[in-house]
Amino acid sequence: MTSPTVVRSARSADRDVLATIKIASWTSTYALLVPHHVLTSFIDPARQLDAFERLLADPSQRVLVAEDVDRVVGFITCEPAHADGPYVDSLHIAPDRRSTGIGRRLLVAVAASLVTEGFDTLHLHVLEGNARARSFYEQLGGRLAGRGAAEWAPDDVIEVTYRWDDLGSLSQV
């Protein structure tokens, strides 16, 4: 059966649903992985709405959403011109739509668009303890390439880095 889910570029009108998905994602996944005082600022609706408003207006950022017939169910953000090469900052799927292939579609779609523009690498950071996401990236060919304090909570959170050095293969998964 063909999936009814489509992938498209985000629009400014997606701001509210992207903030909602990110807050649901942090609440469901990160609550056990980061200290409460760190989590609170990332699940604050006003702060997230403001952050997405700026993100969606920033031409250096690429944001793709996955949309079912009736709602947006996931998104990915990427900064192609990041100083260390193309960088995925966020990938979140609505909790009730995980493990149905949407995260893979969004990551592959970003890879394909980067390849079209002549980029051949991608990297991202993920919480060291986020076993499900690490397994997801490893299944898709990500190579463990570093470990260090998270920029957004350097005293409290350790992240690991995954890299793809041949984006062409990821774009064809």
Ligand SMILES: CC(C)(COP(=O)(O)OP(=O)(O)OC[C@H]1O[C@@H](n2cnc3c(N)ncnc32)[C@H](O)[C@@H]1OP(=O)(O)O)[C@@H](O)C(=O)NCCC(=O)NCCS
């Ligand atoms: C991590 C996340 C983005 C993955 O997206 P997803 O849509 O759930 O994953 P998919 O269904 O596309 O799975 C793709 C592959 O990941 C692996 N995978 C899927 N479910 C898995 C699970 N429960 N455990 C481990 N690996 C799994 C499989 O290899 C799967 O391939 P398959 O479909 O051939 O079995 C999503 O679960 C999510 O939003 N998690 C919370 C937020 C988060 O941790 N984001 C990452 C921040 S860096």
